[in-house]
Amino acid sequence: MAKRFKIHEEPRIPIDFYQVVQSSPEPILVISAQDIIFANKASIKLFGATKADELVGLNVFDIIHPDYREFAGKRIQKAIKEGETAIMAEEKVLRLDGTSVDVEVMARPMREGDGRLIIVAIHDITVQKKSEEEIIRSEKRFRALVETVPAVVILISDDFKILEFNPAAEKLYGLKREAVIDKDYLELFVPKEARDLVIQNVSETLAGKPSVGTENPVETKNGKIHYMKWYGARVLDEKGKPAAAYAFGIDVTEQKKASESLKASEERYRSLMDSAYDAIFLADAETGILINANKRAEELIGKPLKQIIGMHQMKLHPPELAEEYRAIFKEFTAAGGGTTPQLLAQHSSGRKVPIEVSANLVDVGGRKIIQGIFRDITERTRAKELSDTLNEINSSIHSTLNFEQIMQHVIVDSARGIGADAASITMREDDYWRTRYVYNLPQELTAEQLPHKNAALMRLLSDTKEKLHIEDAYKDKRVNKVFMKSYGIHSLLSVPLVVKAEVVGIISFYCKKRSATFSTDEIDFADKVAASVSLAIENANFYEAERSIADTLQEALLAIPKEIGGLDFSHLYRSATEVARVGGDFYDLFEIEHNKIGIIIGDVSGKGIEATSYAALVKNTVKAYAFQDASPASIMSKANKLTVKSTDPYTFVTLNFGILDTEKREIVYCNAGHPPPIVERNKSRIESLKANSPVIGIKSDLPFVDDKTNFDKNDRLVLYTDGVTEARSDGDLFGDKRLTRLIDDLKNVPTKDMASSIFNAMISFSKGKLTDDAALLIISLK
Known part of the structure; x- marks a missing residue:
């Protein structure tokens, strides 16, 4: 229905509002209070x-997106109360089906009655x-080429006087x-060369000819030229005669620039594609057909x-993974x-190339395109393989002190890791060189010795101490x-x-394929393997020297006379690991004296030579004082003072020392925090001799006490x-x-077999693995 509204509070001419807004290409609504009372086509x-x-x-807020209702409400209220135009602002509106539309909205008050x-x-x-969005995607982060352009609305009289000029026009x-x-x-606003066209367009609009979006330039205040696309609608006066023309203009200057920029952007994109480090493929998202790619x-x-x-x-990848x-x-x-994560591409030669893929879906002119960036991670993958x-190899080296076992692992693992067809480790033995370990070479090579003077390659590396990489062994004189x-x-x-600035060996890797050679990463890997092996050799040499000393000390600690008059006994010691055979037990x-026998068993905290040396100190101290003093507690007190002075604050010793009187059939003992000895009484009863004194080595003024127990002929100690x-x-x-039940079960086993019997039961229980060194000493009277 048509209804007349006055555009200004004091209008110059009557205007048929309905006819004007119906011709507008832009949506126009009229609201009263909050209700929509008019909507154009x-x-x-x-x-x-x-x-x-x-x-x-409808309530106008029903068609405004919830995120913008507060904002729009303030603008409408301000327009109503203050009578000011709410300038173009970006909002979202809701279609009747609930979908949202991005719009720019201008609200202007109009008095009606x-x-x-x-x-x-x-x-x-x-x-x-x-x-x-399309331009931004095509340029990949290039600046936005088109900004949002609001519509310009100008009302022009038949003699080209400006009757209305909206905020968008002001801005333009x-x-x-x-x-x-x-x-x-x-x-x-109109350059002279474009005036005839504008006059013609306005005249046609006043004559009622439909507007078709005519484009012409306009000149702004600062002299800039903007290109506008115009849609016109005539305004009739109260008599129904054409009185003015509404011009609805859209600034397309940026679109023109954008078109030109898009073309330049495509050229830059091609240049960027071809200069990229990574391979780039473009494929149709629906068909998967490749439409472009770069040089990489x-x-x-x-x-x-x-x-x-x-x-x-799919042809970019191995067929079996299609x-x-x-x-x-x-x-x-x-x-x-x-x-x-890692995928595989396939080279035309059949070689599989590890890659990482990053893909983006872009819309190019309504066509969905997948852009795939393929990064060749061959070097990174190879570097990780070598590092692993x-x-x-290092874990293997550190897991054992067995040098032979280390070298066998190294030669195999390093050769496979570096991708060599064969490998060898040659060691220097005085004035000779001998290949000790081989991989994919005849084992007979390990039996040969080569004099140093005849070993040109070995002499060269011994002199330079530098690695040697030879790509053509058939032509190299070295x-x-x-x-x-x-x-x-x-x-x-x-x-x-x-080792210690001397070349003690050489590790060599060989390639049998003419085209094969070693990469920078593989050469670096060989350097690091050689460093690890050199350290292993040095550690092995040090260990052998230390082990020789430790074995001597350990033998001294565990040395017992083969026979002692009036006694049957057995003893046994086992370390927790075969390679570390020394400890503090x-x-x-x-x-x-002829009727008195000293009995010692103890355990020093810690492992290795240091623990063994402390054990020797304590044992020899107790043994020395035993010939001067008849009280085990007094002897332990003296040994404690010496231990405190001679060891570090963190070392302590558990110790049981007793004196067996074979005539009185009794044992006087002092137990300094050691596991309680067990006495088997006449094959029928088990007793424990509890600890009665503190451990040795903590403080020098601690009290030590003696205890006494009978020890008859049929008893066994x-x-x-604690191992x-x-x-x-x-x-x-x-x-x-x-342990107590086991001793009772073994009561009929002779004393000389008792230590091994207990040990065998313990090893069977632990499935052959000890967590600590273990020592046993079994005694009975004959």
């Missing part, structure tokens, strides 16, 4: 209605938004409305661009992109060509093994260290109770 289309009645009567209406002009910027032309009203539009992509798969274009993207990778492509398409191999040819070796890498039996009771089986301890 463009509004019906924008909001997805079929007729104006579906919009008229005693009330105030609001004219709401809406500019759909969805296309502009999509255009911006740089002039306020008050400064242009009643001024000549042509003189102010050609190198990655070994095919020219003309062969790549038209291929299916279905798996097809699923990944579909996931990327559905998700709009993504990244992957080196870690395994190597034995006969040897190389006889085993088909084309290239080699030899690295000296240096010790025991002794010795005659003090079992002394042990016996702390033997484990799946978290379960052997324990005191199990």
Whole structure:
């Protein structure tokens, strides 16, 4: 229905509002209070209605997106209360189906009778938004080329006087409305060369000819030229005669610039693609057909661009992985992109190339394109493989002190890790060189010795202490060509093994393929392997020297006379590990007088030579004082004072020392924190001799006391260290109770076999693995 509204509070001419806004290409609404009372045709289309009645009567906030209702409400209230135009602002509106539309909205108050209406002009910027996004994607982070341009609305009389000038026009032309009203539009804004076209367009609009979006330049206040696309609508006076023309203008200057920039952007994109470090492939998201690629992509798969274009993207990968990778492509398409862990590309030669893929889904002119960035991670993957191999080698080296076992692991693992066809480790033995370890070479080589004077390669590395990489062994004079040819070796890498500034050996890696050589990462790997092996050799030498000393000390600690008059006894010692056979456990039996026998068993905290030396100190001290003093407690007190002075604050000793009087059939003892000895009474009863004194080595003024127990002919004394009771089986301890039951079960076993019987039971329980050194000393009277 048509209804007349006055545009100004003091209008110059009557205007048929209905006819004007119906011709506008931009949606226009009129609201009273908060209700929509009018909607033009463009509004019906924008909001997805079929007729104006579906919009008229709605509360305006029903069509405003929730995120913008507060903002829009303030603008409407301000326009109503203050009568000021709410300038173009970006908002979101809701279509009748609930979907949102990006728009720019201007609200202007209009008085109607005693009330105030609001004219709401809406500019759909969805296309502009999509255009911006499309350009941004195509340029990959290049600056935005198109900014949101609001519609310009100008009312021009039939003699080209400006009657209305909206805020968007103010912004475009740089002039306020008050400064242009009643001024000549042509003189102010239209270049002379474009005036005839503008006059023609306005005349046609006044004559009622439909506007078709005529484009012409306009000049702003600062002299700049903007290109505008115009849509016109005539305004009739009260008599129905054309009186003025509404010009609805959209600034397309930026679109023109954007078109030019897009072309330049595409050229830059091509340049960027070809200069990229990574391979880039573009594929149609629906079909998977490749439509473009860069030079790095050609190198990655070994095919020219003309062969790549038209291929299916699955052809970039090994055939056996086609279905798996097809699923990944579909996931990327559905998700709009993504990244992957390691995948494989396939070179035209058949070689598989490890890659990482980053993909983005872009819209180019309505066509969905997947852009895949393939990064060749061959070097990184190889570096990680070498690093992992080196870690395994180092772990193997540190897991054992068995030099032979270390070298066997090193030669195999390092050769496989570096990708060598064969390898050898040659050691210097005085004035000779001998190949000690080989990989994929005849074992007979390890039996040969080569004099130093005849070993040209070995002499060279001994003198330079530098690695040697030879790519063509058949032409290089520094190597034995006969040897190389006889085993088909084309290239080699030899690295000296240096210990204390002396070359003690050489590790060599060989390639039998003519085209093969060693990469920088592989040479670095060989250097690090050689350093680890050199350290292992040095440690092995040191260990052998230390072990010799320790074995001597340990033998002294465990030396017991083969026979002592009046006694039956057995003893046994086992270390927790075979390679570390020395520890702090010790025991002794010795005659003090013809009827008195000293009995010692103890355990020093810690391991190695230091613990062994402390054990020797304590044992010899107790033994020495035993010939001067008849009280074990007094002897222990003296030994404690000496131990405190001679050891570090963290060392302590558990010790049981007793004096067996064979005539009185009794034992006087002092137990300094040691596991309680067990007495088997006449094969029928078990007793424990509890600890009665503190451990040795903590403080020098601690009290030590003597205890006494009978020891008859049919009794048996079992002394042990905590390694016996702390033997484990799946978290379960052997324990005191199990040991006590075992002793009772073994009551008919002769004393001379008792230590081995207990040990065998303990080893069976722990499945052959000890967590601590263990010592046993079993005594009975004859």
